[in-house]
Amino acid sequence: MLFKGIVIDDNSRCQHYHSSQNIVALKYADCHSYYACYKCHGAMESHSLKATSADEVKPVIC
Numbered sequence: 001m002l003f004k005g006i007v008i009d010d011n012s013r014c015q016h017y018h019s020s021q022n023i024v025a026l027k028y029a030d031c032h033s034y035y036a037c038y039k040c041h042g043a044m045e046s047h048s049l050k051a052t053s054a055d056e057v058k059p060v061i062c
Contacts, residue, residue: 003061005036006043012036012061025061027052034061 003025005014011023014036025034028041029050035041041049052059 003034003036004044005040008036008040014040016040023062027056027059027061029053 003012005012007015009018012025012034013019013022016037016039022037025036026038026041027034028045029052030047031041031045033041035044038049
C-alpha cells in the first residue's frame with residue numbers, strides 16, 4: 001500500500017512525526033489517499049483537509 005508524506009520511511013513516519021510510536025497512516029476523504037500526517041497532506045495537496053468517515057473500511061492503517 002502506498003503512503004504519502006514528506007521524507008517517509010518504511011513505517012510511514014514522516015519529517016513531522018517520527019518517533020517509534022508514529023507508525024500510522026491516515027486516509028483523507030477528498031483525495032482518497034493515505035498520508036503520514038495532516039501536515040504532510042497540507043503541504044502536498046491543494047484542497048482542504050477532510051477526514052475520512054469512521055464508516056470507511058480502513059480509515060487508519062497502523
